[in-house]
Amino acid sequence: MAGPFLAARGLSKSFGPNQVLNNIEFAVSGGQAVALCGENGAGKSTLIKLLTGLYTPTSGHVEFDGAPAKWTGPRQSLAAGIAVVHQEFSVLGALSVAENIYLGAEPRTRFGLIDRKALKRQATTLLADLKITLDPDTLVETLSVADKQMVEIAKALRADAKVLILDEPTAVLSQNETQHLFAIIHDLRARGMGFIYVSHRLDEIFEVCTDITVIKDGVVTSKGPVSDYTHDSVIAAMVGRELGDLFPPKASDPNAGALVLGVRNFHVGSDLPPVDLDVRAGEIVGLAGLVGSGRTELALALYGATPSTGEVHLSGELMPHRDPAGCIDAGILMLTESRKDDGLFLNSSVARNFAATTPGFGAHHNAIPPGHEDTRAAVLKERRGVVVDHVGLPISALSGGNQQKVLVARLLENRPKLLILDEPTRGVDVGAKAEIYKTLRALAQEGLALLVISSELIEIVGLCDRVYVMRDNEIAQELRGADITEEAIITIAAAETSRHHGVAA
Incomplete structure (x- = not known):
């Protein structure tokens, strides 16, 4: 040989x-x-x-x-x-x-x-x-x-x-x-x-x-x-150890919480079909579908980053005019698909990235004392388990999993009501994935509402309490409980639609 x-x-x-x-x-x-x-x-x-x-x-x-x-x-x-x-x-x-x-x-x-x-x-x-x-x-x-x-x-x-x-x-x-x-x-x-x-x-x-x-x-x-x-x-x-179950237990009654996000007759584009969806406090809702199905486009429109029409209600209040700054103020926070392109300031420190959207949080009289960012970041580092020697190091020195933890911690500093997470574990190793899953489930148990997009079906199945399956920019079906399986999601996501190909397969 x-x-x-x-x-x-x-x-x-x-x-x-x-x-x-x-x-x-x-x-x-x-x-x-x-x-x-x-x-x-x-x-x-x-x-x-x-x-x-x-x-x-x-x-x-x-x-x-x-x-x-x-x-x-x-x-x-x-x-x-x-x-x-x-x-x-x-x-x-x-x-x-x-x-x-x-x-x-x-x-x-x-x-x-x-x-x-x-x-x-x-x-x-x-x-x-x-x-x-x-x-x-x-x-x-x-x-x-x-x-x-x-x-x-x-x-x-x-x-x-x-x-x-x-x-x-x-x-x-x-x-x-x-x-x-x-x-x-x-x-x-x-x-x-x-x-x-x-x-x-x-x-x-x-x-x-x-x-x-x-x-x-x-x-x-x-x-x-x-x-x-x-x-x-x-x-x-x-x-170096057995991980056991990768995903923590799901909510026993995911529909028990109050309605946080209510979306009605929502159009991402003028020629696209309307979308209706709900996300309640304490549940993790998945957006599944093939690449190109419209998941990210829907998330960005909900966040106010792209034009849309229709009704978006947050905790019962209509949000008629939305943009990312207004959504952040109202309590809608989004983790984007590409942390390097849209999330991180790669040349800045871990501390600066932690505090990027809340620079004066905890300071008095609009005066930010020296070392304020580092002090806050050190607390968040311990709370969120970020592995870094010093928060003054550039964030580019961190692993993908730790960079993702910094971004999640930054979002949580804004006291969100709803977290939209687009590919939250992309480029993250399996050990860090397990930690992220535990963090997201703990946040749901604290009453936060989460909307998660993932291309990994095992992640959707193992993490989410309910799943909306998207196809051709519309929600094709909602899955709950034992109906959330990889086979069911693929069957729905890959079926032909009446809008383009005749009656759905």
Whole structure:
């Protein structure tokens, strides 16, 4: 049997006195898809940077095709056949699909100019080979997030890659798009390509991967064929303990609380159907549906961030004119889908991010004393279990789970009546997810009303007391109690509608 394409041999990496990786043994061969699992901060990203030449190891070495790799940067590893699709996109919106795919490697005429015909021809051939239905001439800025992901994959595969590293590749994909990606992976594996697959979604790891390697605190704690693992054993290897039930018990009587949010004849767009929904104190209500079903658009409209018509009642009071500032004052707070784009001030401290929407809270006579933000943030840090050495550190230094805790704590400082949470655990490891679920259930038990959007069906099923399933920008059905199952949600969300396709399936 041929040796691995890419391997880490006794690989260690330290930054000053901080040892991030210790004696890592890791390998991927042709035809394998190796899941690289671990909590945020476990060392996965550092390992990938070492494997691709972005970092130099403190000890040990990277092996490629059986020999020590001499790469001094990602350009050399890419030329050798190691391609990476990062979680953060690198596509350029002002360029076409073809120009993005072959950026820096454009075919040239004998005069040194870009050969536009050859560029389009090569891009068309590559996209067809990957069964990606995109026009090479389309500007990337006009594409959906999912299509941009496909451009990233095509870009990574423009050369003869031997190993493709995928970092949270399905975070922005619908179920159908995810299955398309899995089909691409299976096809390329059959051709002999190897994959390193990084994801917090365990279900898809068991569906698409052949092997698992788990890293905790910079050390490989477990590795082997995927058939040797269960969800629970992967979690135990990641967090060092059995988590037990991931989700806390649901409310015994979710309809006992007073009506907090009442939405009637609500139109997000003039040509879209009306929406009616309720959220009561003490319950967690889910908005489920496929990507593009209108979940986020509805949430933003309720928050007053986009135009809408219809009635929105908060605790029995009609809110005729809504904008985000007015909603915050009234008690409607929203956690947006992308914490980096819309939630965090990445260059500011943890304390500044905590206090961003309530800078003078607790101060007297409109005078904010020195150190006020740090003092408040230190209290919230302990109360919400945020792991950080000092609240004066930049928030970009925190893991995704801890960044999310900061955002939730900031929202709660505004004394909300209703929390709207769009993808509250995106990019968060399984241990931090369990903590977030407990926090949300505790908030509901305190009488808060929560409206949660999630693309992870297990999260909707395990967390929510009631679920509205959306399809084509309208609420197709409401589910309660034992009727809330993954199968029921998918059946409703994927059914054809009378509005577009005839009678619903």
